[in-house]
Amino acid sequence: MAGFGLTFAWRRLCGAVLLSVVLILLAPEKVMAAPDVPVPPENLLTDRGRGDISDADRDFVVKVRLAGLWEIPAGEMAQEKSDSARIKRIGRSIAxxxxxxxELTRNAAKKLDVDLPNEPNKDQQGWLDEMDEAVGxxxxxxxIDRLRAAHGKIFPAIATxxxxxRNDTVRKLAQQANQFVMTHMTLLESSGIVDFxxxxxxxxxxxxxxRPSAALLSAAEQSQSSGANVPLILAALAGGLAAGAFATRQIVGNRRPGYRSRRNRYYGG
Known part of the structure; x- marks a missing residue:
């Protein structure tokens, strides 16, 4: 039994080590994240293509596709043209x-019946041309400059x-894209050459x-117009108090004998 227990413990240790190695190879940035920073669980979101889809939703899916159409070849160029090992690693990770x-975007677009482009737009192609002509x-x-600027623009758009x-598939894609963009911004900034x-x-x-608001002006005007009526209001208030006091005395005077009679019966007085 002792030998069986030792073998089982050894297998568990080997399994844990193997799992850690696989996680590091598949997602090094996620494994190295600070332990106190939460990662939103994607399995809590539905992805059935349900809910109204707006023009802004469709435009978002297209823009995520466009981002990949130029950032993937840009990352490949970084590995070929850069002399920096760090830039090469950043380019490879982002690509x-x-x-x-x-792939996530194309799957979402198919589910939502959104047509996707197959080439970068004019601005993105211009950035790729700049990189192609540059060296060292x-x-x-x-x-670094072009990618960091692009990620800074898409970041708030994703949050919106x-x-x-209203669509659950767009919602999930936006959450996934948000995680990618934050990771890419961090990788780009780790180069040390971002001009913030x-x-x-x-x-x-x-x-x-x-200027005071219309509501405040209206309140002030009402206050001024009612200022002339203050004496009348005070007179009416005094009259009401006097009438109330008289009525109270009448009620108490009428009920007092009965109250004393019940009290005497209860206490035997």
Missing amino acids: DQHTVLD DDFDDIY IRAST AALPTAPAPAAATS
Whole structure:
């Protein structure tokens, strides 16, 4: 029995080690994530293509497809043209992950009957042309700059769709895309060459106006118009209080003998 227990424990240890190795190979960034940062469980979301789908939902699915159409070849160029081992690894990771995301997108589009493009748009093709002409450090700067800027633009758009869509398949794709984009932004920033000062800033909050609102103006006007009626209101209030006091005395006077009679019977007085 002791030998059986030792063999079982050894098998469990080997199984745990093998599982850890597989996880590291398949998703190194996820395994290395901080333990106190939650990862949203995708198995809690349905994916049946149910719910109304808006024009914004369809546009989102198309844009996720477009992202893969230029970021996959850009990542392949990074492995060929960059002299930096770090940039090569970033390019490979982003290209591989976009291949996975592209499959998720095509499956969602098929379920939702959304037509997808097969070529990058004009801007994306221009970025690829820039990378194709650049070499060495110039390539690294262009690759990191273009991808980081693109991810910064799509990031809030994904959040809007995730929060507002009525369709469960779009909702799940948005959640998945959000995880990919956050990972890619982190990988790009780990290069150490992102020019954060050149990134567009968030719009300023709406400034508070000095003019009072219409509701406040209306309340003030009502207060002013009622100021002339204050003496009348006070007189009416005083009259009401006097009438109330008189009525109370009458009621108490009428009920007092009965109250005393019941009290005397109860206490034997």
